[in-house]
Amino acid sequence: xxxxxxxxxxxxxxxxxxxxxxxxxxxxxxxxxxxxxxxxxxxxxxxxxxxxxxxxxxxxxxxxxxxxxxxxxxxxxxxxxxxxxxxxxxxxxxxxxxxxxxxxxxxxxxxxxxxxxxxxxxxxxxxxxxxxxxxxxxxxxxxxxxxxxxxxxxxxxxxxxxxxxxxxxxxxxxxxxxxxxxxxxxxxxxxxxxxxxxxxxxxxxxxxxxxxxxxxxxxxxxxxxxxxxxxxxxxxxxxxxxxxxxxxxxxxxxxxxxxxxxxxxxxxxxxx
Numbered sequence: 001x002x003x004x005x006x007x008x009x010x011x012x013x014x015x016x017x018x019x020x021x022x023x024x025x026x027x028x029x030x031x032x033x034x035x036x037x038x039x040x041x042x043x044x045x046x047x048x049x050x051x052x053x054x055x056x057x058x059x060x061x062x063x064x065x066x067x068x069x070x071x072x073x074x075x076x077x078x079x080x081x082x083x084x085x086x087x088x089x090x091x092x093x094x095x096x097x098x099x100x101x102x103x104x105x106x107x108x109x110x111x112x113x114x115x116x117x118x119x120x121x122x123x124x125x126x127x128x129x130x131x132x133x134x135x136x137x138x139x140x141x142x143x144x145x146x147x148x149x150x151x152x153x154x155x156x157x158x159x160x161x162x163x164x165x166x167x168x169x170x171x172x173x174x175x176x177x178x179x180x181x182x183x184x185x186x187x188x189x190x191x192x193x194x195x196x197x198x199x200x201x202x203x204x205x206x207x208x209x210x211x212x213x214x215x216x217x218x219x220x221x222x223x224x225x226x227x228x229x230x231x232x233x234x235x236x237x238x239x240x241x242x243x244x245x246x247x248x249x250x251x252x253x254x255x256x257x258x259x260x261x262x263x264x265x266x267x268x269x270x271x272x
């Protein structure tokens with residue numbers, strides 16, 4: 001595995017490159033993770049694929065050229081995201097690529113399918129949060145009032161921790177969810193990243209009709225992988241959308257939400 005940087009007017013994007021196969025796979029990780037999340041795939045698939053694992057916005061070493069609150073509030077549109085990855089493709093001389101995305105990364109994946117389907121060979125999404133982001137996240141990211149509340153909580157010392165305590169007290173989240181979320185907002189830097197991710201990505205909302213249309217029109221083979229024990233994004237969220245996609249498969253594996261492991265690698269290798 002080697003690490004690299006790509007820079008344009010918008011961002012300095014850090015990514016990892018691993019595998020030596022002729023096919024190219026762009027990998028988009030989950031929240032709080034980084035571009036190394038899919039490294040385990042190199043063992044079984046590295047001779048077929050060259051993987052590019054990106055640190056997504058506000059994660060690890062990827063930085064916007066302007067990472068101010070004002071710039072974060074502007075957000076990024078789907079065409080802007082597509083233009084970024086077209087620039088990247090030109091820089092590394094990649095014409096076509098497959099996509100592997102997990103959870104938060106599915107918003108990047110579906111946006112690219114909608115905007116540049118002609119460049120995509122295959123699509124694999126695990127725990128597709130873009131299908132059903134959840135009312136709380138939608139309120140904090142897309143609703144103007146909700147986003148203002150999130151800004152005040154995230155950029156204060158005690159606002160976000162008090163909010164989590166209130167959610168647990170009201171039994172909206174359990175102790176396990178509380179502990180996970182606490183780890184993600186336990187420092188000022190992490191709280192800013194949480195706010196920035198929710199705000200900056202708000203225009204990456206799935207356009208289901210366009211997404212299905214592009215997959216079908218360009219005959220893109222796709223698979224949507226769910227954890228049987230994933231309470232955040234259970235298999236049921238795909239029951240309306242997935243049957244509309246001609247070359248799609250829904251795969252359920254015996255995992256919870258934290259599913260990127262050797263079992264996942266074995267399942268994905270089998271699909272390919």
